[in-house]
Amino acid sequence: MDRQIDQDRRKFLKTTSLLGGGLVLGIQLSGCESSDNPRTTIKNMMTAQQQEQQSVDAAFFPNAFLRISADNRITVHVASSEMGQGVMTSLPMLIAEELEADWSMINTEFAPAHADFENPKSGRQITGGSASIRGFWQAMREAGAVARDMLLTAAAQTWGIDKDACYAKTGRVYQRASDQHLTYGELIEKAQYLPVPKSPALKKPDEFRIIGQPVPRLDNKVKVTGQAIFGQDIQLPGMLTAMVVRCPVFEGKIKHINAQTAKNIKGVIDIFEIETGVAVVAEHFWAAKKGRDLLEIEWNEGDHAKLDSDSIHQQFIQSINNGKVIIDRGNTKKILNLNIRDASMNHTSTKQQTAAIFETPYLAHTCMEPMNCTAHVQKDRCDIWVPTQGQEPTQKTGVKITGLPKEKVFVHTTFLGGGFGRRAEQDFVKDAILISNRLKQPVKVIWTREDDIQHDFYRPATYNRLTASIDKNGKPVAWDHAIAGSSILHRIVPFAGIIFRGKDDTSTEGAANLPYDIPNFKVSYAMVNPGVPVGFWRSVGNSQNSFVTECFFDEVAALGNKDPLKLRQQLLSKKPRHKKVLDIAAELSGWGKSLSEDHYHGIAVAESFGSFVAYVAEVSIEGAAKHEYIKVHRITAAVDCGIVINPDTVIAQIQGGIVFGLTATLHGEITIKQGRVEQSNFHDYPSLRIDEMPVIDIYLVKNAELPGGVGEIGVPPIAPAVANAVFAATGKRVRKLPIHLNKLI
Amino acid sequence: MTSLNVNDTLYEVDIETDTPLLWVLRDIIGLTGTKYGCGVALCGACTVHINGKPARSCVTPLAEVIGKQVTTIEGLSKNTLHPVQQAWIDEQVPQCGFCQSGQIMSAVALLRKKPHPTDMDIDQAMKGNICRCGTYQRIRAAIKKASTTSPGKS
Structure with missing residues (x-):
């Protein structure tokens, strides 16, 4: 890069990097103290931000990902959204490692929507696919190394000595020959006029001093004191609160609104129709809620008014034989002839063949923080404060609705009260921008929990038919997995080529890549889109397919009288990373050894997002007859996610993945009746609670493989590990989620 | 008014x-x-x-x-961290953090009533607080830690 371009670019970074006049959201070392009057806290924050602007103007911006101030503070511009996965700590760790930073001087800010912050893996500024570390692993370390190199050059020039005679350590540059040193803050003035080095040398893994350490999260203090700002917590001068009432039937439209009584509610300001539903705008949440409850809306329910779970089930059954071939190795057709087309039959077997039907339900995300978004559309700019997984799509939504150029649409990412895939969507963003665009006032749209559960993009329900055959030694020789289910990609990119070919990788992941060495292997997929909106749900297709394949694998093992662990080990000889986590989990759990009375083990392994996880679940059946329930006592986990950035975060994500997956295993089910979602809140869509929490033991494999994903990998193998343990306990197979003990056959 | x-x-x-x-x-x-x-x-x-x-x-x-x-x-503790908040940090409890205000308020109330709660006491007092991130194991550990660091206090 030539010098002038360098200078222009960095000037540009300064102007785009601060959040264009909004609230700075992130963690500041010198954060303002809380005031007794919270209203003035906001004003104080604004003032603090103006002061910050001055320090920003003087700061050193080696690249988009960080700036260093004269007071030695290093502010990392975090490109991914913090939704609990710890990325606000782990991404700065990558920079700090190469920068030789003093960790106690690290600040963070959530980055604005800008091409500089695209995830290199996806090419988009979206947090998803367990890709933050995988995508930024190289870029963030290079960002730190570039800065360190420039600071070294600046020090060498200051002292008039050779650069090799200097070294960097915990925020300072030292002379090798003496104790003389300069802090990074003292070097920024000189450093910012230096050319940016192209390919600075990166450390070798054995030189890491921050990567691999259980560094405490940077966001803990604000999260235990109530100071963390989530989307729900945004307060702006003159801000209104709104709700949007959507048609309870998917894709239904408004026929008639009677808002007369609702408008009489004190605090209700306006009620009008927008593209997504009926907006009830009020001074605050409770007035909006009261107004909403009095609103009379007549709906045109449309094509889906008669849709229900049974009719969807029938569509799956009718389509299962017409799937597109995803993979077809060897000759399954010749070997497998067991027929299980009768819908009432869920299992059949001969001496050498077995076939079964597996079903998984639609699931909602139920992020702890219901969907929300705040927007302020003005004549010449649009500000959006939002807990989002997608800054880039949010900015696009702003551009589309307001007609402003994208440079005038500012996305301010708050903390996310859970994401799980739901917050990559734009429906709640649209609500806020549409309303503010009309009123030209700041508007916060809050969804109720009922809105959140009934207007989600659901994890697709699936219907699976599996058939397998073993040889005379009990070894599986053929495996055929037919999947019928709704397609996420069909909703998102309906005109993509892959959709015309009837394929969707997000529906077949975890099935088409079955790790076991089985010579004849086929997976087919029948795309059925009955009208229920579907979306990305933590671990996506792996969440269903791991359950289906790992449970059926146990059935195949049983057909040949094989121990499910030993057969897995035998068929994973070419998959060392699968085998290793399996071996470790089995050993640590005491697989095959005696357990407490009436306790039983189940095992499962899964690869997803470039990482490998094996679980052994220990369960018992408790309670009197007819009131029996599953008690999950302990999960023993072995995890290989390559190089570990922050082991404590990885452990937290596995614990979280297990709980998320257990909720789906034991409780989660969205059902449809008359085109509506039947569930509405945590009473009929329950989440795992602390009294159902198993003890979790986690072993992290150490190796030098490139980092794999972490956020989603804990989910896939939990359902099959528990379901296989339930078989051990009851002698009955689990072929449908959630597990209902009284419905097992 | x-x-x-x-x-x-x-x-x-x-x-x-x-x-x-x-x-x-x-x-x-x-x-x-x-x-x-x-x-x-x-x-x-x-x-x-x-x-x-x-x-x-x-x-x-x-x-x-x-x-x-x-x-x-x-208002749980002015200027310093309440022992329960400190235990929450020590055990690195929060993930997304959205439920943690409620979790901490429930835990403080439990410890006030039962300074040395059993697992059963914790289940009973905390089962009304959902955490979708699944921090329950750490919540349990943090409550136990707080019960040893500040016996009977708060």
Whole structure:
């Protein structure tokens, strides 16, 4: 890069990097103290931000990902959204490692929507696919190394000595020959006029001093004191609160609104129709809620008014034989002839063949923080404060609705009260921008929990038919997995080529890549889109397919009288990373050894997002007859996610993945009746609670493989590990989620 | 105008007294540490203390707290961290953090009543608080830690 371009670019970074006049959201070392009057806290924050602007103007911006101030503070511009996965700590760790930073001087800010912050893996500024570390692993370390190199050059020039005679350590540059040193803050003035080095040398893994350490999260203090700002917590001068009432039937439209009584509610300001539903705008949440409850809306329910779970089930059954071939190795057709087309039959077997039907339900995300978004559309700019997984799509939504150029649409990412895939969507963003665009006032749209559960993009329900055959030694020789289910990609990119070919990788992941060495292997997929909106749900297709394949694998093992662990080990000889986590989990759990009375083990392994996880679940059946329930006592986990950035975060994500997956295993089910979602809140869509929490033991494999994903990998193998343990306990197979003990056959 | 005592500060609020305390705190007074998660006392994210006892502010009308002392996460401990908050940091409990205000308020109330709770006590006192990130194992550890670091206190 030539010098002038360098200078222009960095000037540009300064102007785009601060959040264009909004609230700075992130963690500041010198954060303002809380005031007794919270209203003035906001004003104080604004003032603090103006002061910050001055320090920003003087700061050193080696690249988009960080700036260093004269007071030695290093502010990392975090490109991914913090939704609990710890990325606000782990991404700065990558920079700090190469920068030789003093960790106690690290600040963070959530980055604005800008091409500089695209995830290199996806090419988009979206947090998803367990890709933050995988995508930024190289870029963030290079960002730190570039800065360190420039600071070294600046020090060498200051002292008039050779650069090799200097070294960097915990925020300072030292002379090798003496104790003389300069802090990074003292070097920024000189450093910012230096050319940016192209390919600075990166450390070798054995030189890491921050990567691999259980560094405490940077966001803990604000999260235990109530100071963390989530989307729900945004307060702006003159801000209104709104709700949007959507048609309870998917894709239904408004026929008639009677808002007369609702408008009489004190605090209700306006009620009008927008593209997504009926907006009830009020001074605050409770007035909006009261107004909403009095609103009379007549709906045109449309094509889906008669849709229900049974009719969807029938569509799956009718389509299962017409799937597109995803993979077809060897000759399954010749070997497998067991027929299980009768819908009432869920299992059949001969001496050498077995076939079964597996079903998984639609699931909602139920992020702890219901969907929300705040927007302020003005004549010449649009500000959006939002807990989002997608800054880039949010900015696009702003551009589309307001007609402003994208440079005038500012996305301010708050903390996310859970994401799980739901917050990559734009429906709640649209609500806020549409309303503010009309009123030209700041508007916060809050969804109720009922809105959140009934207007989600659901994890697709699936219907699976599996058939397998073993040889005379009990070894599986053929495996055929037919999947019928709704397609996420069909909703998102309906005109993509892959959709015309009837394929969707997000529906077949975890099935088409079955790790076991089985010579004849086929997976087919029948795309059925009955009208229920579907979306990305933590671990996506792996969440269903791991359950289906790992449970059926146990059935195949049983057909040949094989121990499910030993057969897995035998068929994973070419998959060392699968085998290793399996071996470790089995050993640590005491697989095959005696357990407490009436306790039983189940095992499962899964690869997803470039990482490998094996679980052994220990369960018992408790309670009197007819009131029996599953008690999950302990999960023993072995995890290989390559190089570990922050082991404590990885452990937290596995614990979280297990709980998320257990909720789906034991409780989660969205059902449809008359085109509506039947569930509405945590009473009929329950989440795992602390009294159902198993003890979790986690072993992290150490190796030098490139980092794999972490956020989603804990989910896939939990359902099959528990379901296989339930078989051990009851002698009955689990072929449908959630597990209902009284419905097992 | 209704007088309301929150975190030892008296507020005059101009709002109907059937408004749930949660929305008075969040939208009128501007204390946003107490969260909305379900609106029907099923998730515990809105837990505050009323006269020292845990309550779900999303279903507690303003009328019910007139003349009472309300404590929110912001008022749990001025200037320093409460031992339970410190234990939460020591055990690295929060993930997304959205439910943690409510979790901490429930835990403080439990420890006040039972300074050395058993696992069963913890289950009983904490099962009304949902955490979708799944931090329960760490919540259990943090409560036990707080019970040893501050016996009988708070």
